[in-house]
Amino acid sequence: MAVLQKFSTTPHLTSFGSGSKTMTTSSHQLHIAMFPWLAFGHIIPYLELAKLIAQRGHKITFISTPRNIDRLPKLEDPNINFVKLTLPHQDNLPENSEATSDIPYDKVQYLKKAFDGLQDPLSHLLQISSPDWIIYDFAPHWLPPIAAKLGISKVLFFIFPSWAICFLGSSSSAMINGDDQLATRGCFELESDWLKLLGELHQKPVTPLGLLPPQVNQNDNTTIEWLGEQSRGSVLYVALGSELTLSQEEITELALGNIDRLPKLADPNINFVKHTLPHQDKLSENAEATSDIPYDKVQYLKKAFDGLQDPVSSFANFVS
Numbered sequence: 531m532a533v534l535q536k537f538s539t540t541p542h543l544t545s546f547g548s549g550s551k552t553m554t555t556s557s558h559q560l561h562i563a564m565f566p567w568l569a570f571g572h573i574i575p576y577l578e579l580a581k582l583i584a585q586r587g588h589k590i591t592f593i594s595t596p597r598n599i600d601r602l603p604k605l606e607d608p609n610i611n612f613v614k615l616t617l618p619h620q621d622n623l624p625e626n627s628e629a630t631s632d633i634p635y636d637k638v639q640y641l642k643k644a645f646d647g648l649q650d651p652l653s654h655l656l657q658i659s660s661p662d663w664i665i666y667d668f669a670p671h672w673l674p675p676i677a678a679k680l681g682i683s684k685v686l687f688f689i690f691p692s693w694a695i696c697f698l699g700s701s702s703s704a705m706i707n708g709d710d711q712l713a714t715r716g717c718f719e720l721e722s723d724w725l726k727l728l729g730e731l732h733q734k735p736v737t738p739l740g741l742l743p744p745q746v747n748q749n750d751n752t753t754i755e756w757l758g759e760q761s762r763g764s765v766l767y768v769a770l771g772s773e774l775t776l777s778q779e780e781i782t783e784l785a786l787g788n789i790d791r792l793p794k795l796a797d798p799n800i801n802f803v804k805h806t807l808p809h810q811d812k813l814s815e816n817a818e819a820t821s822d823i824p825y826d827k828v829q830y831l832k833k834a835f836d837g838l839q840d841p842v843s844s845f846a847n848f849v850s
Contacts, residue, residue, distance in 0.1 A: 567667040569630040584609035618647030674708025692724040808837030
């Protein structure tokens, strides 16, 4: 049975490994290399983890490409050293493309090919720097045998929740089988059953590292003060991930919502059909979308939605 180490939702470091290489109990400074995939949704959690490990007095070598490192927050921690590896040229990659946010989705395959070209320079770096551990991402399938040959302990750190990794099934890949330990961006309180399953599927120790949110200045109340100045129900918060950039027109349409608030299309092949939402006593007037109501009213919107069964069925029979 794989070892499961309990962790809290608060972002602090739990222990990796055993013996003299345990990060939280070691009596001497350890050297940990970190090598995230070239996406800021990966790089930022890795950086937050690096800060927490460095706070324990351990030395961090944080490895990425020049433009990605240059776009990270400036740190003054002497225990964190940033090392830039030049991304090899790929014909199908635009100039200065070093992260997924720099390119459209159909170009990511070429970024992965360029990333694989980091194998030799990373191998040389590990050979001359001799870290005790390397914490790395899903992408460098070629890294485990290199680290094993150099006697470096390995942690495959997934920035995804454990349930998502479990859906991939049991491991037959050399990448996971070559690891000493798995780590996830999650916590025992939210994912205890999934964490246990993950350890059983891969027969590896599993360490949940917490949610690792970016650290913010607790004394900066600018956002709270701005929200306090807005009228109730006038602010819509939408989280679309770290890489999606919307035009002003798309932002406006997203804020508007249902059919009357959708963009007007001139395509004759698209027909919009309106069905009146049945009345629900606990729904406010003109509430026809979740954005129109607080969360505790969504149950009544669902009941009203179920009331569309007969009119939708009649319409389907009419057009069939």
